[in-house]
Amino acid sequence: MQETNEKVIITGISNQQTDFDYSMTELSELAAANSYDVVGEVRQNADRPTGATYFGKGKVEEVGETARMLEATTVLVNDELTPSQLRNLEKQLGLHVVDRTQLILDIFGNRARSKAAKTQVEIAQLKYALPRLHPSANRLDQQGGGGGLANRGAGETQLELDRRILTKRIAHLRQDLKDADVGEEVRRAKRQSNELPVVALVGYTNAGKSTTMNGLLDLFADRPEDKQVFEKDMLFATLDTSVRALTLPDHRQFLLSDTVGFVSKLPHNLIDSFKATLAEAANADLLIQVVDYADPNYQEMMRITEGVLKEIGIENIPMIEAYNKADLRDDGVSFPEVDGNQIVYSARDPKSLKALTDLITTNIFANHQTNTYLIPFSDGNxxxxxxxxxxxxxxxxxxxxxxxxxxxxxxxAGKLAKYQIDD
Incomplete structure (x- = not known):
């Protein structure tokens, strides 16, 4: 991802949000994730945004003065702006304005690695850009001279052409994604035909899903060094779903998948685009919601995660609540501690990972039966x-x-039924 030292200020309207303070803190973290240098913050206590400029007139002036004083060149807004709000704000401030949706799309665009992830992100970016096309952005509309009406018509023609190009591109990318999803469905069906339970890690971005997966791979994968997934202490470190097979000491196996993380106000275009990526979670036998237990806002993170899962149709799947980063808490909480389908643990602690594995196996192998079989020597296979x-x-x-x-x-048991004997 490109490194920048661009100075920005973060702004937002309370808008009767109970989690406003948290969302502003998160906006700052998102800015850092995109290599922005946050130098200031402006808030407005208001029940709703102003239609034309999002902020009220006086607050727009304050934002501009604060930006100039702190030498910021970009203003980040904590909500998705309408196309007219974005244009009006940029015109009045004389500064680059980026709303929360565009910021998240930029981060996703920088982090996407696989073809599927890149395609999903581009679809979301184009859907965001489509209603924001404007004649004033076209060079034909900027031409001077006496032919004002002719130029205006040319600009509108160019605008319609731009819209058709974007719409066509979106349709093409959707078809590419559909074709790729057919291949993934075949691979997913093949995995399911192997009768292996599927366990999916879900949760807020940077909660420790990839660290948990790598820890379990260290314990139970044949060659963990070849199967590690990317992990880093940053928001949206990975956008791709990774699936790995784990073999327990008693030879039982299950598939473990690591999915893209969530964040508050996750753009709907991204949610729609990443439904294919999250299909692994939708088809799982067990979900593990990994929670950053060291973050004071962890309960809000859980609420957001569960809301997004419900929005994309992932419901009624058994879930383990895995409270990670217990080693980073200030209250000295003991770990690992298991209570029902909840576990307090650290993904960097082998004992914690063993306790988590025991909890996983208790869930996914609960319906197993112990049988005795007599296999003729001729049936060595x-x-x-x-x-x-x-x-x-x-x-x-x-x-x-x-x-x-x-x-x-x-x-x-069905496959082996003819070999079963009474013990």
Missing amino acids: IVSFINENTAVKSTDYTEDGTKIVASVNAIQ
Whole structure:
């Protein structure tokens, strides 16, 4: 991502928001994530924005004076502005204005790595830009001379052309995304055909999902160094869903996926675009909501996460509430601590990761059954299947074949039914 030292001030209207202070703090963190240098802040206590300029007249003047005094060149606004509000503010301030939606889109644009993520972000950016096209932005509309009406018509023609180009591009990208999603559906179906439970990490950005995944990979992946996912202490460090297979010491396996993080006021265009990315969570057998327990606003983060999950149709899936970063709290809370489907832990603590794994297995393997099987020596492939895919309790060799006691899921039990014997 490009480094900038551009000075900005952050601004916002309380707008009867109970979480206004938190959202302004988060706006500052988003600015830092985009390499802005936040030098000041202006707030307005008002029940609603002013139609034309978002801020009232006096507050617009204060924003401009504060920016000039602090030598800021850009004003960040804590809400999504209408196209007219954006144009009017920039005209009156004589400064670059970026609303919260554009800021998040910029961050996503800088962080996208995979083709799917880049496509999803570009769709969201174009949908945001489409209603903000304006004749004054076209060079034809800026021409002088005596042919004012002719030039205005040319400008409007150019505007319509620009809109058609953007609309066509969006349709093309959506088709690309649909084609890519078909391939991902095939891969997802293949994973599901292997009868492996799917566990999805969800939660607020920078809560520690990737750190948790890498910690579990260190413990249970065959070659964890080849499977690590990118992690960094920043908002939206990764936008791509990563899926890895974990094999427990008793040979039971499950798939673990790391998904894109959430943030308050996440743009709807992004939510729509990233539904494909979050499909892994929608098809999971178990969700783990990773929470930054060291952040004083963690309850608000949980509320936002659950709201976004509901908005994209992810409901009625069992969930573990995983309160991460317990080691960073000031109150000396003990960890790991498990209470039902809640765990207080640190993703950097092996004991915590072991406790989290136990909680995961309790959930996803709850319906497993322990059966005894007698496998003829001629069916050695069945013995291999049991050893590689189930939790084997004991193995004995008899005159009639290999006797195995194993914990199996319902699908495996059906496949092995003809070999089952009474113990």
